[in-house]
Amino acid sequence: MAERKRQLVSRELAEAALQLLARKGFDGVTVDEIAAAAGVSKRTFFRYFASKEDVVVRFLTDLGLGMRAELAARPAAEPPATALLRTTQAAMAACADRPDRPDHAARTLRVVQLILRTPPLLARFLERQEQWRRDLAEELARRRQVDLAKDLYPELAAGLALTAFNTALRRWSDSDGTEEAAGLLDRAFTVVAPALDAGEAPRPLDRN
Known part of the structure; x- marks a missing residue:
């Protein structure tokens, strides 16, 4: 169950990040925006991705x-x-x-x-x-x-x-x-x- 939850959070973060990056460009998106779009904290983002x-x-x-x-x-x-x-x-x-x-x-x-x-x-x-x-x-x-x-x-x-x-x-x-x-x-x-x-x-x- 814990692993499934991790995979789900990872997918949601990746999806949110790619959508924002595609729309606003690499330099136009912050980690804070990605985390907010995925409904998680910035700290949670860094548990899954380094950048x-x-x-x-x-x-x-x-x-x-x-x-x-x-x-x-x-x-x-x-x-x-x-x-x-x-x-x-x-x-x-x-x-x-x-x-x-x-x-x-x-x-x-x-x-x-x-x-x-x-x-x-x-x-x-x-x-x-x-x-x-x-x-x-x-x-x-x-x-x-x-x-x-x-x-x-x-x-x-x-x-x-x-x-x-x-x-x-x-x-x-x-x-x-x-x-x-x-x-x-x-x-x-x-x-x-x-x-x-x-x-x-x-x-x-x-x-x-």
């Missing part, structure tokens, strides 16, 4: 964890390009496609624009991207039964997939949401899919 920036980092961390979980759940026989497309589609949908929340895409678009246009947040985004690449590479190595330390394919494929995702995300942001996020991602993967599926055939792990 306003930390709220955005948590959003990015959750996005990356979702991608790794999605890739891990893809069928083993699925071609790499398909598996990675579905993986990044899940992340894009988390940003831009919530039928149960008509306002979700607009709010998340503003958050994405905030991240891409605020230097400290962009730096944290790029930092998180490196963790995403490592996580996806580890999953790809596991799927192909290769040694990540010896096989170049997993890291290169993870990097290509994230480049496609980033390109679609930036185009969606730059268009102010007028271009469809899912369509942009499909187009990006049309470009990189041949390289993703042209990797050398999987080989057994060297256990010696």
Whole structure:
């Protein structure tokens, strides 16, 4: 029960913070405002987050964890390009496609624009991207039964997939949401899919 309560408070704080940050900009929001919007004290805010920036980092961390979980759940026989497309589609949908929340895409678009246009947040985004690449590479190595330390394919494929995702995300942001996020991602993967599926055939792990 206590853990469920903690998760609920954390989600409410994150939701309040992202809404305010999206509406007023990073420098236009104080921790006091976030706490008041969530109906908690400033002291409670700092029990869950170290700073306003930390709220955005948590959003990015959750996005990356979702991608790794999605890739891990893809069928083993699925071609790499398909598996990675579905993986990044899940992340894009988390940003831009919530039928149960008509306002979700607009709010998340503003958050994405905030991240891409605020230097400290962009730096944290790029930092998180490196963790995403490592996580996806580890999953790809596991799927192909290769040694990540010896096989170049997993890291290169993870990097290509994230480049496609980033390109679609930036185009969606730059268009102010007028271009469809899912369509942009499909187009990006049309470009990189041949390289993703042209990797050398999987080989057994060297256990010696």
